[in-house]
Amino acid sequence: MLYLELFIQGLVQGSIYALIALGLTLVYGLLRILHVAHAALFTLGGYIGVIVSNATGSFTLAMIVAMLLVGFAGMLMYKLAYEPLLSQPPYVSLIASIALFIASEEIFRIAFGPYGLSYQTPPLQGHIELFSGFYLKYAEILVMGLSTVLMITLAWLSMRTRTGVAWRATVTDPDMARAFGVKIQNVRYLNFFIGSSFAAAAGVLVALLNNLVEPTMGSVASYKALAIIVLGGLGSIRGTLIAALLLGVLESFGTIYIGHLLDRDAIAFAFLILVLMIRPQGLMGGKL
Amino acid sequence: MKKTKQISAILMGALLTVGTGYASSIKIGFNVPLTGFAAADGKSALNGAELAVEQANAAGGVNGKSLMLVVYDDQASPKEAVPIAQKLIEKDEVIAAISGSYSGSTRAAAGIFQEAGVPYIAAYAVHPDITRAGNYVFRTSFVGEVQGRAGAKLMGETLGAKKVSVITLKNDFGKSLAAGLKEAASNYGITIVSEYEYGIKDRQFGPIVSKVKSDKPDAIYATGYFFTAGPLVSQLRAAGITVPIIGQEGYDSQKFIDIAGPAAEGTIITTSLNRDSASIETKNFIREFESKTGNKADMVAASAHTAVKVIVAAMRKAGTTDKAALREAISATSVVAATGNISFNALGEVRKDVQVQIVKNGTWREYSVISDSKLLAPPNQ
Numbered sequence: 001m002l003y004l005e006l007f008i009q010g011l012v013q014g015s016i017y018a019l020i021a022l023g024l025t026l027v028y029g030l031l032r033i034l035h036v037a038h039a040a041l042f043t044l045g046g047y048i049g050v051i052v053s054n055a056t057g058s059f060t061l062a063m064i065v066a067m068l069l070v071g072f073a074g075m076l077m078y079k080l081a082y083e084p085l086l087s088q089p090p091y092v093s094l095i096a097s098i099a100l101f102i103a104s105e106e107i108f109r110i111a112f113g114p115y116g117l118s119y120q121t122p123p124l125q126g127h128i129e130l131f132s133g134f135y136l137k138y139a140e141i142l143v144m145g146l147s148t149v150l151m152i153t154l155a156w157l158s159m160r161t162r163t164g165v166a167w168r169a170t171v172t173d174p175d176m177a178r179a180f181g182v183k184i185q186n187v188r189y190l191n192f193f194i195g196s197s198f199a200a201a202a203g204v205l206v207a208l209l210n211n212l213v214e215p216t217m218g219s220v221a222s223y224k225a226l227a228i229i230v231l232g233g234l235g236s237i238r239g240t241l242i243a244a245l246l247l248g249v250l251e252s253f254g255t256i257y258i259g260h261l262l263d264r265d266a267i268a269f270a271f272l273i274l275v276l277m278i279r280p281q282g283l284m285g286g287k288l
Numbered sequence: 289m290k291k292t293k294q295i296s297a298i299l300m301g302a303l304l305t306v307g308t309g310y311a312s313s314i315k316i317g318f319n320v321p322l323t324g325f326a327a328a329d330g331k332s333a334l335n336g337a338e339l340a341v342e343q344a345n346a347a348g349g350v351n352g353k354s355l356m357l358v359v360y361d362d363q364a365s366p367k368e369a370v371p372i373a374q375k376l377i378e379k380d381e382v383i384a385a386i387s388g389s390y391s392g393s394t395r396a397a398a399g400i401f402q403e404a405g406v407p408y409i410a411a412y413a414v415h416p417d418i419t420r421a422g423n424y425v426f427r428t429s430f431v432g433e434v435q436g437r438a439g440a441k442l443m444g445e446t447l448g449a450k451k452v453s454v455i456t457l458k459n460d461f462g463k464s465l466a467a468g469l470k471e472a473a474s475n476y477g478i479t480i481v482s483e484y485e486y487g488i489k490d491r492q493f494g495p496i497v498s499k500v501k502s503d504k505p506d507a508i509y510a511t512g513y514f515f516t517a518g519p520l521v522s523q524l525r526a527a528g529i530t531v532p533i534i535g536q537e538g539y540d541s542q543k544f545i546d547i548a549g550p551a552a553e554g555t556i557i558t559t560s561l562n563r564d565s566a567s568i569e570t571k572n573f574i575r576e577f578e579s580k581t582g583n584k585a586d587m588v589a590a591s592a593h594t595a596v597k598v599i600v601a602a603m604r605k606a607g608t609t610d611k612a613a614l615r616e617a618i619s620a621t622s623v624v625a626a627t628g629n630i631s632f633n634a635l636g637e638v639r640k641d642v643q644v645q646i647v648k649n650g651t652w653r654e655y656s657v658i659s660d661s662k663l664l665a666p667p668n669q
Contacts, residue, residue, distance in 0.1 A: 002502045009494030016492075106323060114327030116515060118547045125549075127526060133501075135528050210491040210519040212547045216325050220489050252495040256484070263458065263487055 001134060006252045012140045012209075014248020015147035019202035020221050021228040021240050022154075023074075023195025029171050029235040030191050032090055033082055034226065036097040038199055039218030040104035041077070045070045045200025046213040047108065050117045059123040059208075066204050067197040074196025075189045083188075101222055108215035116214035124208060139208045146205065150198060151241065163190065171235075224268060231272050233285025243283055247271065313356040314349075314609060316341075316599060317376035317385030317406075319369055319397060320592075325488065326364035326390055328515065328543065329588045333388030333411060334359065335581045336589030340596035343576070350603045357596075358382055362393045369393035373400035382406065383609045384618075386595045388588070391415035391460035398425045407615045409598060412537070412560075412591040415460040416667060419636040424615055426636035428594045428627065429560055429587075431666050432461065435536055436468020438558045438642040438658045439509055444476020446656065447532055447556075449507035453500045454483040455493075455520065457538075462511035465536055469509055472663070481505055486512075491519045497527045507531050513538040518547025525551035532556060540587035545650055552647045556655055560627035561590040562643040564654035573626035584651075587627075594625035637666030 020042055027035040045066045053062035081100055085093045124138035158164035169177040170187045178184055202221075207213045228247060232239030247268055254267035262270060275283065318337055321330035337357060345354045358380045360372040369389065376382045377400065384407040387394040394413035401408035402422035410418050410425070414432035419425050430438075443449040452473070456466040466483070473480055482503045484496045497520075500508060510520055510533060517539045524533060525548075537559035545552045562570060563585075573593055577585040602617035603609065622631045628640040642664060646655035658664065 002498060005498035005501075006495050009498060012494060013492055109323060109327055114322075114331050115543055116328065116547075118518075118543075118549075122549060125526065127528075133528075135526070137526055206491070209523075210547075211522055211549065212491065212515060212519055214325075214515060215327070216489075217491070219325075255486070255495045256499045259485055260483075263485075264490060265487070 005134060006256065007249060008136065008140070010249030010252030011245060012143050012248070013251060014245035015143050016202050016206055017224065017228055017248055018241050018244035019147055019150065019198045019205075021225040021232075021244050022151075022237065023199045024225045025229045025232070025235065025237055025240040026191050026195040028229060029237070030188060031082065031086070033093045034090075034097065035082075035195075036094065036222050036226070037077060037081070037100035037104065038074075038195065038225065039222035040101050041070050041074055041196045042199040042203045042206075042221050043104070043108060043213070043215070043218040044073060045197075045203030046207040046217060047112060047117065047203075048200070049204030050119055050207050050213050053123070054117075054120045057121075063201065063204050066200045070200030070203075071193040071197035074192040074199075077196075078188060078192040101218070105215050105219070112215065114215065116212050118211045118213075119207070122208065122211050137209075139205070143205045143209070146201060150201060154194065154198075167191065220265070224265065227268055227272050231275055231282055233282030236282070236284040239282055239284030246283075313354045314603070315356050315358050315380055315382045316596070317373075317380065317382035318357050318359045318388055318592075319362040319372050319376070319385070319393065320359060320388035321364035321390065321393075322359075322361035324363040324365070326513075328541075329390075329513065330361070330364070330388060332541070332583070332586050333588040333592040335583075336577065336585075336592035337386065337388060337411075337596050339573075339577055339580055339589075340593045340600070342580075344596070344600045350600055351607060351609075355600070362389050362397075364390045364393055366392050366396035369397040370400060373397040377401070377404045377406055383603075383611060384408070384599050384614060386411055386592065386599070387413055388592045388595075389413065391418065391464075394418050395421075395460070398422075401425065405611050405615075407599070407611060407618055409595040409618070411595040412588050413460075414464055416464060420669070423619070423636065426598075426618055426632055426638075428598060428625075428630060428638050429537070429591050430640075430642065430664075431637055432464025433468035433471065434664050434666050435558050435642065436465045436470075437472040437663055438644075439465070439469050439534055439536065440472035440476050440478060441658060441660065441663060442556070442558060442644060442656075443507050443509065443532075443534055444473070444478045447507055447534075449505075449532070450477060450479060451481045451503075451505045451507075452478050453503050453505040453508050454480055455496060455500070455508065455510040455512075456483060456485045457512045457516060458485045458487050461513075461538060465511045466509075486516070488513075488516065490516065493520050493523050497523050497529070500524070501527050501529055505531060508533045510535055511538065514541040514544035514547065518544050518552075521555055522548040522551040534558070537561075537587045540645070540652070542584040542586065542651070545647055545652075552650075555647045557645050557652075558642050558658070559587050559645055560594075560640070560643055561585065561587045561652075562645065562654050562657070563652050565643075567624065567628075569624050570626050570628075585626075590626040594627045594630060597625045598623060598630055633666055633668060635666065635668055639664070639666065 048066040232243030398421035535557040606617035642658040
């Protein structure tokens with residue numbers, strides 16, 4: 001029973017990781033940029049979610065607004081920070097990204113104060129008892145449910161719609177795609193929009209689980225998401241999802257059973273190193 | 289020629305008066321985290337210290353001069369604290385300094401102040417090694433182990449808990465509290481059935497919560513700050529755990545209650561600030577802090593306020609800003625402050641009662657006071 005609970009906890013955490021890491025993998029797949037500042041969008045989503053929810057009393061509205069606004073913020077980030085640097089070597093955009101992230105933490109502190117914000121009346125705090133003693137919070141069900149829905153929607157979009165096909169074509173071969181009339185610029189904007197709005201969803205959900213958004217809440221996400229996309233295989237969406245869920249479950253069991261030896265993040269990275277030693281391209285990465 | 293001489297003389301005279309106005313204020317150094325993960329506590333501590341300085345100046349200053357707080361942001365990082373300590377000593381020439389920061393940075397700075405012979409008071413940092421830096425370093429709040437022992441007495445005697453699960457924050461603060469608890473646990477009939485650790489950035493405690501639930505303890509001793517304890521307590525209660533949760537002064541803020549919401553009800557903590565105190569000092573502090581900042585008073589603000597008070601009282605008694613004389617006066621302090629009656633032992637550790645507070649109807653209220661002087665005796669070396 002305990003094992004089941006730990007497993008479910010792991011899936012919940014893994015779903016959050018998946019939502020965040022997905023945006024990172026989308027950007028890497030398309031532009032080969034390590035978009036560290038993605039974690040700032042996660043934090044922004046959390047803040048917008050709490051502010052809108054406290055102002056209007058509607059959590060659904062908060063989620064929608066957060067996803068939309070942060071989607072646009074992500075596009076703006078691309079336009080202002082990455083597009084001008086596309087012709088530079090990749091480390092230049094990495095540096096810009098890191099700088100953006102560091103600045104964002106302080107901007108959030110200046111704009112929203114150092115104390116963090118909480119929901120005035122946090123929704124979905126109740127729980128259901130699936131069977132004796134096994135509680136599942138509504139919020140946790142929402143995390144897993146919403147992540148699944150978003151992933152399926154994304155999969156459907158990329159397989160079944162023209163836009164999705166154009167997008168996948170651009171990732172595979174931008175020049176060929178351009179030759180076929182695909183507007184590369186729009187694909188990039190769409191890419192950032194989707195990735196960023198998923199991160200915003202993760203932010204709103206995390207704020208719901210903890211009832212706290214803080215300026216520094218993205219700091220763990222920033223490097224852990226990188227670890228996840230490397231673990232999954234750089235550029236592979238499926239790999240990222242598997243790696244995220246796997247890591248969530250691993251951390252869950254790890255913190256209890258080897259927590260006195262290794263810190264939670266250390267467990268994640270130790271696992272990453274292990275996998276890379278056996279399979280350098282990551283779990284689902286293509287040939288190096 | 290005469291005219292320019294006159295003008296320059298007047299100008300010099302003016303500059304001199306302004307200059308000496310600045311030079312004649314007494315400077316107290318203050319290192320505090322204003323950015324980074326500890327910025328919330330830092331802001332509170334700064335407000336508490338500033339209030340104390342304002343009050344001292346409104347009462348006529350010290351020995352005819354006004355007090356000035358020289359503040360630097362140390363980001364709660366030892367790397368930042370060391371150059372700040374050096375700057376305060378050499379550039380700002382403070383006559384004493386206060387740490388409004390966490391143990392990591394305070395420990396690093398303490399050595400510097402000790403070497404330079406500048407009195408340094410740790411307002412709320414708990415690591416035992418801080419005062420061991422030397423006789424110029426003092427602490428106005430409990431050393432971690434003492435508070436941990438008080439927690440053992442609270443759980444074993446008052447609450448009658450036999451089996452306790454410990455959830456420890458993996459830093460100086462959490463570890464020294466847990467050490468104190470473990471040291472005294474058996475004296476009060478407590479068996480520690482399990483211990484789990486978490487990092488300061490964790491907010492998701494799902495696995496720990498599940499495991500603690502399966503351990504079925506009589507009480508839970510969880511160390512942390514309001515930003516970790518809020519989510520932790522909320523998640524523990526949401527999982528259906530109903531046993532008492534005992535925290536410490538890291539929880540001591542209205543923010544903890546805001547975050548955990550109804551789950552915070554009944555949480556008991558060992559701390560320094562008694563909201564229901566009969567003491568005029570404490571009442572005044574609580575009232576004036578709230579009117580100055582619009583926020584409710586918390587432990588870090590009260591501790592920083594107390595530290596300033598101690599320095600002011602010592603300066604008035606010593607009648608001089610000579611640092612050695614000031615150190616003597618501080619070590620002989622006996623002053624009533626917002627966090628209780630303050631006096632120091634030979635190591636510079638404070639001797640005062642432990643306030644136990646409980647969350648009732650969404651605010652902190654008095655639960656009990658622990659005055660066992662033998663139990664609470666801080667280390668002597």
